[in-house]
Amino acid sequence: MSTVQGPTPRWSALASKPSSSVIRDLLKLPAGVISFAGGLPSPAGFPLEDIAKACQTVIANEGKHALQYSMVEGEVALRREIARRETQKGIPTDYEQVQIVSGSQQALDLLARVFIDKGDKVLVESPTYMGALQAFDLCEPTYVSLPCDTKGLNPAEFTEEICRGAKFAYVMPTASNPTGLTISEERRKLLCEKAREYDMLLVEDDPYGELWYDKEPPASLRKWAPERVIRLGTLSKILAPGFRLGYIIAPADVLDKMAQIKQSMDLHTSTFTQLISAQVFSEDLLVRHLPSVRERYKTHANAMLDALAKYMPEGVTWTKPTAGMFIWVTLPEYMDATEMVKDVLAKKVAYVPGEVFYAADKVEKNHFRLSFVTVDPELIRQGVERLAEVIRLRIRI
Numbered sequence: 297m298s299t300v301q302g303p304t305p306r307w308s309a310l311a312s313k314p315s316s317s318v319i320r321d322l323l324k325l326p327a328g329v330i331s332f333a334g335g336l337p338s339p340a341g342f343p344l345e346d347i348a349k350a351c352q353t354v355i356a357n358e359g360k361h362a363l364q365y366s367m368v369e370g371e372v373a374l375r376r377e378i379a380r381r382e383t384q385k386g387i388p389t390d391y392e393q394v395q396i397v398s399g400s401q402q403a404l405d406l407l408a409r410v411f412i413d414k415g416d417k418v419l420v421e422s423p424t425y426m427g428a429l430q431a432f433d434l435c436e437p438t439y440v441s442l443p444c445d446t447k448g449l450n451p452a453e454f455t456e457e458i459c460r461g462a463k464f465a466y467v468m469p470t471a472s473n474p475t476g477l478t479i480s481e482e483r484r485k486l487l488c489e490k491a492r493e494y495d496m497l498l499v500e501d502d503p504y505g506e507l508w509y510d511k512e513p514p515a516s517l518r519k520w521a522p523e524r525v526i527r528l529g530t531l532s533k534i535l536a537p538g539f540r541l542g543y544i545i546a547p548a549d550v551l552d553k554m555a556q557i558k559q560s561m562d563l564h565t566s567t568f569t570q571l572i573s574a575q576v577f578s579e580d581l582l583v584r585h586l587p588s589v590r591e592r593y594k595t596h597a598n599a600m601l602d603a604l605a606k607y608m609p610e611g612v613t614w615t616k617p618t619a620g621m622f623i624w625v626t627l628p629e630y631m632d633a634t635e636m637v638k639d640v641l642a643k644k645v646a647y648v649p650g651e652v653f654y655a656a657d658k659v660e661k662n663h664f665r666l667s668f669v670t671v672d673p674e675l676i677r678q679g680v681e682r683l684a685e686v687i688r689l690r691i692r693i
C-alpha cells in the first residue's frame with residue numbers, strides 16, 4: 297500500500313496521536329467466534345416492512361423536500377415528534393429545544409468543541425462510554441473520574457472541590473455503557489441538587505432509556521434541573537443505527553453554539569432519514585414496535601445472567617442490568633482482562649476489555665464488558681462456559 301507521508305511530516309498533531317486499535321480489531325473477528333464484544337442493536341428488531349412503507353410515503357408525499365438540503369437545526373417534523381415523546385414522559389418540551397444530530401456520537405463531538413479547551417476539567421463516571429472519551433480527547437480535557445458503586449454513579453462523589461470549575465459532568469443514568477447499571481430516582485434528584493449547588497452542567501447521555509425489561513426507568517435529569525441538563529438521545533437503539541440520527545435537548549444558548557459548529561461540520565443531518573423517522577414516529581410505530589425489542593433483550597439478558605451464575609468461579613462478580621445491552625464483569629484485582637483477550641479469542645469468544653472504558657486518571661484492568669443482544673441464548677450459554685474455563689485457569693483459589 298502506498299502512503300503520503302514524505303520526509304516533511306504532513307500529519308497534524310491530532311492525526312499523529314496513537315489511537316487504540318483494540319475495538320477496531322475486535323470488530324474484525326474471524327467467523328466462528330462468539331462475540332460479546334460489539335455494541336450493536338439486534339438486527340432482528342429492525343422494523344423493515346414499516347420502514348419500507350415510510351420510505352414510500354415520504355417519497356410520494358414530499359420526495360423533493362426529502363432529497364433537498366435542509367436546516368442545521370433539523371427537520372421540524374422530527375423535532376416535533378421528539379418533543380412530543382419527551383412531553384408524554386412528563387417533561388414539557390418544545391420542538392425548538394431539540395437539535396437533530398448525525399448520531400449522538402456527533403453530539404459528543406460538538407460538546408467537546410463547544411465547551412472544552414486544553415486542560416479544562418471534565419467529570420466522567422468511572423467506567424464510562426469509550427466513544428465519549430474518544431470524542432472529548434480531541435480537545436484534551438483533564439478528566440476527573442467519579443467512582444461508581446454497585447448501584448451506579450453515586451452523587452455523594454460530587455464534592456464542591458470536584459465540581460467547581462468543571463465544564464460539565466458526563467453521565468449515563470440509565471443502563472450505562474459499559475456497566476448496564478441504572479441509577480435510582482433518589483440519586484438523580486441528588487445529582488441535580490449538587491449540580492445546582494456547584495453551578496455545574498450535566499450531560500445526560502441516554503441511548504438505552506427505552507430498552508427496559510420490566511419497569512420503566514426513573515425520569516430524565518431534565519425533570520429536576522432543566523436549566524442545566526444537556527440531554528442526548530438517539531434513534532440508533534430504538535429504530536436503526538444506519539439512519540445516523542440523534543438529538544440534543546438543551547438550553548437555548550447551548551443549542552445555538554452547537555448549531556454554529558455543526559454547520560461547519562456537515563451543514564445538517566440527512567433530510568431523507570429524518571423524514572422517514574418522523575413518519576415512523578407519527579404513525580406511533582415505535583410504540584407498537586418497542587415491546588418486542590424489550591422482550592427480546594430481556595430474554596437475552598436473562599440467558600447471560602443464568603449462564604454467568606452457572607459457570608463463573610467464585611471471586612468473579614457482575615452487574616444485573618434492568619435495561620439496555622451490557623453486563624460488566626469484575627475479576628479479582630490481580631487479573632488483567634486485556635492480557636486475557638488472547639486466551640479468550642483462542643477459545644473463540646470475545647469481550648471488550650474494561651481498560652478502554654476508563655479515563656486516563658484512573659484505569660482498572662480487572663473488568664470486561666459483555667454485550668448479549670446479538671447472540672442467540674444457546675450461544676450465550678456456550679460462550680460464557682468457554683469464558684469461565686479461561687478464567688478458572690487463572691484464578692487463585
Ligand SMILES: Cc1ncc(COP(=O)(O)O)c(C=O)c1O
Binds near residue numbers: 529532542
Ligand atoms: C452511551 C452511548 N452514547 C452514544 C453512542 C453513540 O450512538 P449513535 O451515534 O449511534 O447515536 C453510543 C453507542 O453505542 C453509546 O453507547
